[in-house]
Amino acid sequence: MKVIYLDNNATTRVAPEVLEAMLPFLRESYGNASSMHGFGGQVGKFITEARERTAQGLGCSPEEIIFSSCGTESDNTAIFSAVRSQPEKRHVVTTRVEHPAVLNVASHLEIAGYEVTHLKVDELGRLDLQELEDSLRPDTALVSIMHANNENGVIFPLERIAEIVKSKGILLHTDAVQTVGKLPIDLQKLAVDFLALSAHKVHGPKGMGALYVRRGVPFRPFMLGGHQEKGRRAGTENVAGIVALGKAMELAAAGIDEENTRVKALRDRLEQGIMSAIPDVRRNGDPENRLPNTSSLAFKYIEGESILLMLDQYGICASSGSACTSGSLEPSHVLRAMGVPFTFAHGSIRFSLSRYTTDEEIDLVLRELPGIVSRLRAMSPFTGKDEAAPGCAC
């Protein structure tokens, strides 16, 4: 059965060009870039090239790029660096809808005695910039706000956020894992100090990420050990991964127009098709300012995992907005932060498209999904009723 992969915010297929670029470093060119001999040393120039390509994709200088193992490591590095370089500042600002790579670091800091402000979002998943401004204090060490949300696709106004945060001289970190390759990013204009990205969200391999650190920003390494990455990130270079990231970034930069026209048109066709064929469906998140590839839809009266499993019968891969599939039992923290009613939250499904998504794939979803939803609704005790059944005090 053909796989119809509409879960690209979770991970993406490795682009064939990326795979080709990395293969030599898994086969014959396996030397260690830190070795003194020529066999190892020769891979160094490919690292340099990949750094340049990555920097080009972000509009920064190559020296401002640190390669890491993933977006999570990049996020962790940025946050810990910011707080360690300013030990006298004990306050951090973030949002309620960040990825766990940020939220869990924030909780860790709270345990260590830091004060953390979690900014709210409204029912469309948008931030209140006045709340952000009011939250900043002389002892704020860092503001960490994602560029776009992985679940609902809502894009935060980072340029405006940067104006507010930088006017107070506070460091700003952004988790741009979901926007790199989907939205143009120009770090000449965007005044963030740290930006985290991950290769596997832009058709690169898993286990590879990068962190942008603006020149002049105080930096404390997270990984200690050897002198790789100019002492800023120890550990033998993942040469194949680095080369792959460089290639993926190059392809992504070239594909942003496509993302914003073809992919967005496909997404809109999928969304409108679903919403016109199926009653009681609601869109989660700001309809305007959101990623061109993401659609988070909530199907009233039924539960997300059931929809996913039935879609799986047709090879369709999407993801559930209730965290049921991930072992937790509540709707996701993002949907809860947005105040999505329970009647919808449990039945949320995210479709996320990519440059490889085709018209035929969207057609298949539009053909099969209405039947799936009506089968499940026919089985649901709540169909047509808005009140919860008695017996549970939650």
Add this chain to the structure above:
Amino acid sequence: MWDYTDKVRDHFLNPRNAGPMDDPTVVGEVGSLACGDALKLFLKIDDAGRITDATFQTFGCASAIASSSVLTELLKGKTVDEAAAITNKEIAMELGGLPREKMHCSVMGQEALESALKRYRGELDPLVKPEGEIVCKCFGVTDVQIRRAITENDLTTVEEITDYTKAGGGCGECVLDLERILAETRGTEPAKPKPVAPKRKLTNLQRMQLVTKVIDEEIRPSLKKDRGDIELLDIEGAKVLVSMRGACSGCPSSQLTIKELVQRRLRDAVDPDIIVEEVRS
């Protein structure tokens, strides 16, 4: 994706007896939209007290639908007394097992059945007014339900309680209560937090010797692996003065090494008040 058995998949994709029933003898209900799981069980019972038909409506994940479906199959043809003996274990077993985290779906089946049978017998439905005190506010689970899940399924950890009842699977505020109920039900003592080791009273000489030993035997060898080194210059009370040598001297991360490696290790091994400072030469 959960690792479901073929039987769970089959009952989910081809549910038996799904849908409401016209003119049921009795209906049992549990759960709510807010809880993320709900089951309505319709039974037709003949005059001899035998279940002649059973159907269901379920809001929930694949295992909730499969549990409901298999329950209706188990019920058909049984007398009310035979049905009353069905446990959540039997529902799960009939499905070839459920993932640990999904056991609460089988419990929901059992509870819906009880609700139906109590109504049939004219007894007060415990799930209309839940018996006992609500312990987990997130999922509305009472102490009675928790104790019962512990006893009937021989649960030994809070995680298992969550798997079987959902209690503790939300905000986590009830976890201490779950620990207490678990201990009470099993007749054990609740786990006490480990006593913190009393602060060691060291003489200056002892402190000096211990610091030297930890630096020589643990810290220096690990720095040397990276061609670095450290020299102990002085100890003034809780303050340990060091100087970084080799590749560590002038390394941009030497401050981090001092705080995260040297100071942390000395605090663990010698005295939690120790402060390590670098004297730059």
